[in-house]
Amino acid sequence: MGSSGLFQVDGGKTVSVSIIDTTSRIGNVPLELLVTPPIPDFSRLGAVPSWSFLIEHESSGKKALFDLGIPPDWQNMSPAISTFPGWDISAQKNTIDILEANGISGSQINSIIWSHWHWDHLGDPSTFPPTTDLVVGPGFKQAFLPGFPVNKKSPVRESDFAGRNLREIDFSITKLLAGKFHAFDFFGDGSFYLLDTPGHAIGHLCGLARTTNSPDTFIMMGGDLCHHSGEMRPSPHLPLPSDNQLHEIWQRFSATAIHPCPGAVLAQLQHSRGRDVDIPFYDPAMGHDIDIAIDTIKKAQEADSDDNIWFVFAHDDSLFDTVDLFPAKANAWKEKGWGSTTKWAFLKDFKTGLLQGAN
Template identity: 60%
Template sequence: MAHPEFPVPASTNTVTVRIVDSTTRIGKLPLEFLMAPPMPGMEYMPLLPSWSFLIEHPSGQKLLFDLGVPQDWHTFAPSVATKLEERGWDIVVDKEVIDVLEEHGIASHEISGIVWSHWHWDHLGDPSRFPASTDLIVGPGFKDEFLPGYPAKPDAPVRESDFAGRTLKEIDFTSAIQVGQFRAVDFFGDGSFYLLDTPGHAIGHLGALARTTTSPDTFIFMGGDLCHHSGEIRPSPYMPIPHEIHLAGAAATNLPCPGAALYTQLQASRNRSADQPFFDPGMGLDIQEALSTIGKAQKADARENVWFIYAHDPSLLGEVDLFPLAANEWRRKNWREKTLWRFLGDFAPAIEALEK
């Protein structure tokens, strides 16, 4: 199958990307809250991490893309904290991203900016712990919708303290360039790191594309909540389920090995075609726009030189190097291949039922 086009402007510049475990783990989250249709034997989502990314530019500038959850999430704005208490999910946070960084010698004042992929609680962290010199960067529509924040705006899901005293930058895509099928802003102006307009899930939802190597070009695509499970983006018209799936180590745990045939049968039993993802998004601002964004991202996801990582991707756990180690050599280390279809293990009960 020919790889789909995902054109990225040429550049010889890269950034260093480090995948930071925010230590957030979210459990007992019903599948039906996030995705549809149901999957037999899968009442809940797998235990979900919330990844943060440290992006380091050769100029010395350092960005964080997402912050996970603060240790005391009860300090969120009431419109958020009350709902979390009512839902009864298991939310565990051992330490915050700022603490993880400082343990490895990166001080908070070294972070020039925090990018929120979007304003939902599991991405916000606590920016007030960073100095005023750290900018907060948000997507289009954020300021009109949420400022001045709680408590001045009682129903706001973000807090005044998140951006008090610091520069709040809202990305404007009206004069954007094109990266793949997305509108994009060349953040550093040298082709090393792009912020992408990825609408649908939430107001101002942002993705990011980091150039990790040149000659050949490789990229890490940070998807935020563009999807909540690999089964929301795979399979696709550009990337069918493999006929055989060979995974080693931790990724092989609980993974049925029948390859495409039984998974295709599973799709048919849920009125899905073989080239459709297993799920559609079940919650979000605009589901049709979210589906359109996923369709665009599928073209990148199918490229062997692009590693797509969404914010809550558990397939990375135990398979790839995390901060303080860099992720730039991901292709040489085959991390994409090791993690790409690991999610199929979540469907073990459904596959076993089909085989009976």
């Protein structure tokens, strides 16, 4: 399907995809809560988003949302959700408000898909009519129903699914595979798949949308499969770029010169932390089952190495000022170079080491 040949998905139709800025921002988060081992002089996240994706099935007219970001009243969510001392959290709008401001009513949304049940992805489904299904991953109902306040320990609210169809995906009834992931063909025509991506949270899902044919290209909606691109890259399938490429990447987001041999600096950064140069800078530090989460990341690295697949996780700040957001469509992402532009942009976070000896 792509240049790597590692990640295979049978042919199918396409869907239209838009990336929605939910206005959610999460900042000043200690990296040690999310990833390990630490990197010197990079200890906290800046203000990162929580993207939502609008998937439109053209032949049927059906529309689905993948994640909703943070609701503006996030302080009123279930008290079972952890407190966030020192974090900078904000959300100006509900996702439905953004849709309606652009001519899409809640009644036109057939499904809301939660990548998982964590607070910064849930939004407020109660703002959508009861005709909108809520789709969740395996094990969700057993783990979290009933919701708050009936079950005071549940992290989700009863109001999220009251009066609507709560649909739990059962991957055991399908033999479909996308790469090494169990897959569910959401519209039945190969245009959009839900992927079973366990480890980070009970029922964690990714989305895989076919955005063009000839060639087949895809957007992989990563949820919290990672919290930083350094958990995905580099990999045995996707080595660090050459020094010349690293200089070109750096110039896209900084006017400051970097070390004349940035590849050697990054290799030393890996070795100093007991890591090889062909594995990611980080492992996940947060998750329901870290070992399974790492195995899921390794499977996803096959897709990430394919230049016909654009992997976008929920909090990927590389999209800012780079891609066209909703109401624009993202289907021409490869033609516009968004995948290649954003893939290594995370290296800006390691600027202290890269700036050494630049002048």
